[in-house]
Amino acid sequence: MSWVEDIERRSRALEAERLRAHAYVRAVAAAEDAGLVVGEPGSIAEEDSAGAGKAGDGPVERSLAYRSAVADVAASARLSEQSVQQRIEKAVELTTQYAQVVTALEAGEVAPQHAGVIAEAGRIIxxxxxxxxxxxxxxxxxxERLVLEKARTVSPNQLRPYARRIAERYALESIDDRHAREQRHRRVWLETAGDGMALLCAYLPVDRAQAIYTRLTRMAQATAQAEAAAARAAREDAQKQGTEPPVVRPRGVGEVRADLLADFLGIDFTTEDGAQIVADAAAQAESTAAGNVQGIVQVIVHADDLDPGLDPGLDPDLGLGPGLDTDMARDPDTEASSGPGARPQSTLQPELEGCGPIPADMARRIAGAATSWTEVTVNPGTGDIRKVESRVPSADQKRKLQVRDAHCRWPGCRMPGFRCDIDHTVAVQDGGETAMTNLGYLCRNHHLVKHHGGWRVVQLPDATYEWTSPTARKTRTVAESRVRFVETGEPPPF
Structure with missing residues (x-):
């Protein structure tokens, strides 16, 4: 493990160096195109020779100097020019917009995947x-500062939804406006993949895509379980009768899910029956677009919402005063009733669990189709859950776990809670209680690894999990509710 850790640390440092080198390639090309001369990185000055003043009048990416530099790097590395161009664009983005991330990468504190997540989520700013x-x-x-702090303690997969939430707070354009624009680009396309296979891809609003995938998954799980049960029954019958058992390979969930999609879309709608099936399905999808998504509405109550001294328009880290449209921080629909010092309602961005921030209209549609509501009250200073109230009778502990954990608590895993086991941190046979302080979500795979793979775990009073690997490496995972609701004291500067 020490060997692997050392390799990873050196690999991250080399990746940071490569980012700076690729960014420098573009800087040199830009300088040459503009009639400047360069020496060491950071040393660029006007050229005194007759070549001065030959600056191009278009983007540097179209210049001969840049295209020549890309071709040179591609030939040297034996890569395609398109790949080199993508590397350079990524390097320029990270080194110019997220210099602290590159520094953290150089120190081995984050991985290249963390840097990619941060840059991708931050593009909306x-x-x-x-x-x-x-x-x-x-x-x-x-x-950058807020997300980088989180990136040092979680996997890239766990960082992604957190980065999206933070970026949404500092974006110039609202998610509602961006979503309205992106809807015009929805499409379906086909990519051949070899071996007689292909990828059928669709770019859709997330609520519809999630609804389609959820329905296919549930149908596939039921079908796969039924096929597996039928195969077992056939083998048992063959054993009882003393005959050769049939050779049956039940389909996996992924196979069934793909077959269901192909079977449905492959219906011959030119026939009367097929046309009626397609028409009925289309009508149902149109009338209940979000009907397959379970709506979970969380009402978050902060004690300092009643503090009249809070000014939502100021951000001490930015040093911005009223000149930066501080009125934008207030929700005009609630300003009159809430008072000038209330926290803006718009800071509580709606989210679709597992997918990140969504437009308000989409959230309202999903909430309108929900069959139950849960009100969650949390401590604004720590994010700890104070109480969970439900209007539909259910197990109190399951409700709290749904809010507190949201997904598998294994380091780096984000399997949704509804697909996880509820695990006793300390097994019942070892004296563990069935209490919130001893319960948590674990997906089936990590549940088995926890019990049989040599791992140890302790659940701390604040629901943080402290994992110890078989090689004595310690890792902590924080409850999702603490990540989502904890107050940073830094309202958006708008």
Whole structure:
């Protein structure tokens, strides 16, 4: 493990160096195109020779100097020019917009995947294709600091939803406006994959995509279980009768899910029966687009919401005053009833569990189709759950776990809670109680690894899990509710 850790640390440092080198390639090409000369990185000055003043009038990516540099790197590394161009664009983005992330990568504190997640989520903060203004740079700097702090303690997969939440707070354009624009790009396309296979891809609003996938998954699970049971029954009958058991390979859930999609879309709608099936399905999808998504509405109550001294328009880290449209931080629909010092309702961004922030209209549609509501009261300072109230009778502990954990508590795993086992941290046979302080979500795979793979875990009073691997490495996982609801004291600067 020490050998692996040392390799990983050196690999991350080399990746940071490669990012800086690729960014420098573009800087050199830009300087040459603009009639400048360069020496060491950071040393760029006007050229005194007759070549000065030959600056190109278009984007540097179209310049001969840049295309020549890309071709040179591609030939040297034996890569395609398109791959090199993508590397350079990524390097420029990270080194210019997220310098602290690159520094953390160089120190081995984060992985290249963390850097990719941070850059991807942060793109909504600026304006695509435009240089950052002073305001955008300030917003991005706060976003970088908050997300980088989290990145040092979680996997890239766990970082992604957190980064999206934080980026949403500092984005110039609202998710509602971006979603309305992106809807015009929804499409379906086909990619051949070899071996007689292909990828059928669809770009859809997340609520519809989630509904389709959830329905296919549930149908596939039921079908796969039925097929497995039938295969077992056939083998048992063959054993009783003394005959050769049939050779049957039940389909897995993934196979059944793909077959269900193909069977449904492959219906011959030119026939009367097929046309009626398709028409009925289309009508149902149109009328209940979000009907297959379970709506979970969380009402978060903060004690300091009643503090009249709170000014939501100021951000001490940005040093921004009223000149930055501080009225944007207030929800005009609630300003009159809430008072000038209330926290803006718009800071509580709706989310679809497992998918991140969603537009308010989409959240309302999903909530409108929900059959039950849960009100969650949390401590604003720590994110600890104070109480969970439900209007539909259910097990109190399961409700609290649904809110507190949300997904598998294994380091790096985000299997949704509804697909996980409820595990006793200390087994019942070892004296463990069936209490919130001893319960948590674990997916079936990690549940088995926990009990039989040599791992040890302790659940701390704040629901943090402290894992110890077979090689004595310690890792902590924080309850999802603490990640979601904890107050940073840094409201958006708008």
């Amino acid at each position: 600026g304006i695509p294709g435009s240089a950052d203004t002073s305001e955008i740079s300030q917003r991005r700097a706060v976003y």
